[in-house]
Amino acid sequence: MIEANRIRYQKPFRVNWWGRLGWLAAILYGLYALNYLDVSWLRFIQGLGNGAVFLGEMVPMDFSRWELLVGNLLETVEIAVIASAFGVLFSLPVGLCAARNLMPSWVTWPARTFVALCRSFHPVIFAILFVKAVGFGPLAGILTLVFASIGFIGKLFAEAIEEISLKPVEALRAAGAPFLSVIIYAVVPQVLNRFIGFSSYQFDANLRNSTMVGIVGAGGIGGTLFAAFQRFDYDFLAAILVSIIGLVMLSEFISDRIKRVFQ
Amino acid sequence: MTIEAYTKPDGQPERSLRLEHLVKEYTPGKPVLRDISFEVRGHSSVAIIGPSGTGKSTLIRCVNKLIRPTSGKIYVSGEEITRLSGRELRHARRKIGMVFQEFNLVERLSVMENVLCGRLGYVSSLRAWWRKYPPGDINKAFALLESIGLEDFVQQRADSLSGGQRQRVGIARAIMQEPHVLLADEPTSSLDPKTSVEIMELLVHLSAEHRIPLIINIHDVELAKRFTSRVIGISQGVIVYDGPPAELSNEHLKVIYGGEDWLR
Known part of the structure; x- marks a missing residue:
């Protein structure tokens, strides 16, 4: 059994380095873009408040016209x-x-x-x-x-x-x-x-x-x-x-x- | 000019197919078919046998110019096919019926519509679209479907049929063309042994009944010997045997297919 483990085959799957590199680049770019565009949790919370006011003004709906x-x-x-x-x-x-x-x-x-x-x-x-x-x-x-x-x-x-x-x-x-x-x-x-x-x-x-x-x-x-x-x-x-x-x-x-x- | 000379007693010229020195090269200098010549007339049935990839399908498709031959001449009932193009070629193709290995039916159309596809060369596109076929065509289609045992399937879609039934529809479509030659490209290869025999019987029977020369590509040598009156063996693009099936010996098969172990 131990002997069998020592047999060296070639690698069964090819490693796709370009693919891994591509994923890494995509994730890094996503983080960079979020930072650059000033997308932050704080702004999202503030926006929720505005949204609530906006929605409040929508009711009751006006079908008069x-x-x-x-x-x-x-x-x-x-x-x-x-x-x-x-x-x-x-x-x-x-x-x-x-x-x-x-x-x-x-x-x-x-x-x-x-x-x-x-x-x-x-x-x-x-x-x-x-x-x-x-x-x-x-x-x-x-x-x-x-x-x-x-x-x-x-x-x-x-x-x-x-x-x-x-x-x-x-x-x-x-x-x-x-x-x-x-x-x-x-x-x-x-x-x-x-x-x-x-x-x-x-x-x-x-x-x-x-x-x-x-x-x-x-x-x-x-x-x-x-x-x-x-x-x-x-x-x-x-x-x-x-x-x-x-x-x-x-x-x-x-x-x-x-x-x-x-x- | 000698070609037109044969005339049947009833005055109609005998239906025939004649190949003269047919050559096909897909890449220049590497011929798949080199110098194929033979003639078939009347209601004789001919089997073309040979190893896979030897150009049997190419040969059959050269006859109706689905594949353009490199050189050589092909005559159907005396009319030369090789120089035709456009409308003339379409009209010539009506005289050449073809049966396919995988039936090549329009799956979503009915049996009747598939059979009438054989008349598309005679009917204008507009009339075909509105299904306005001449009553004679419709009657003939009904009669043909009855004779091949499919009269109960007229309005069924082709994809609801079994393999043998589909091939019958394919054959009926070819016969509807009233062809001067009937080509069959491995018509039984997708079918079980029993159905294969039935299809071969039907092909030979219709060929004899309508006096249409029949050329069948087939890799089942036993079927070929059993049902046809002449066997043409092709190997590496040339005819290496042309004669009655009874004289086709193991020696010939060795030459055609190569090797001998498989013959034991």
Whole structure:
């Protein structure tokens, strides 16, 4: 037995020194950043007090201006619905063109660049750009969210297509099917479920983002929200926030139902 | 020009496949197939045997240009395939039915939809999308499904079928093309022995019934000998045996597969 212990094998696992170094650097940087940004326990405790005052002013909620509230909510929903519809519509061909397993590189390269451009800015930045370009109002918000949708669904859709089995594609090409038929019969059935999932998720995201684009003047309830903030109208603010929560929960419920239909 | 000369009594040109000096190199200077020539006509069934990696799948995929051959010529019922591209190639591919090792069905579509995939080369994309196939196609699909014993599965999804049933659907899809040649790439390798025999019987039967030349890649030599009328042995990219299965001796198998211990 003792003899057996002396056998020297090579090490069974390789030590990843670069990985250990990376973790160490990340922890050190985190500590440094906390220190540099003056994040401290004391400030957190003081902040809690302010928060309590702020929350206190929110109740009771003020629903007296409900007509304005409902009108804004409807505009928000309209922005989200229109932006989602066009975003999904455009991201279908873009995503298809970006799929490297079906398309030659001279097609995927521009499509992937376009998707990357759509993803490179936060919606707020897009919203500012479009407000400057087309003026205040819902159109700017719609354009913003269309681009955000293409950036998100386009990329996910391309990835979904890249993961499909190419066996049926091969079979249909061998049968002499035209390209469009190959897409309709061999590709779409494999990705349809996931695509509906992405789309409904993006609709959720658009709904939340459409409450935000109003802050920079691109339509929807965000403008009213921001105004309420600035006027210290905290009871009305609370009413807006509760309405947004209700709206998002409602849409979650609906999209859940839609997904179940397509299972 | 000699190719068109054969004509069946009923006036239709006999269906045939002919390969002339086919060469395929994936990397220049290293041919996988070198100088393959043979001809199959009528309802004869041919088994292609050979060790793994010897280019049997490549050979079959060169016929419909899923893989582009490096040189050589391929004729299907007299029409040269090798020089075609685009729409002409698509139309030529309709004449070449193909059966796959892993069936290559669209799992989420129904049996009927999968069988009708064989008609996609004849139907416009829009009509295919709306499932508006000519009634003749639908009737033929029903008849075919009945003849292969799948009439109760018409609306079931392909992924709910067993392996043997799926391969039947794959074969029905190929027959729907009304092909002039039927290629089968290891059609029984994913199946159990009993089902393998049934699938081979079905392939040979349909080939004879529709008078379609049948070419089967197969690594089971016993199945090949039992069901086909001609065996082509390929080793290292060249044909080393071409003749009736009865004359295929252990000596030939030694040449094809190398070694001899496994033959005992």
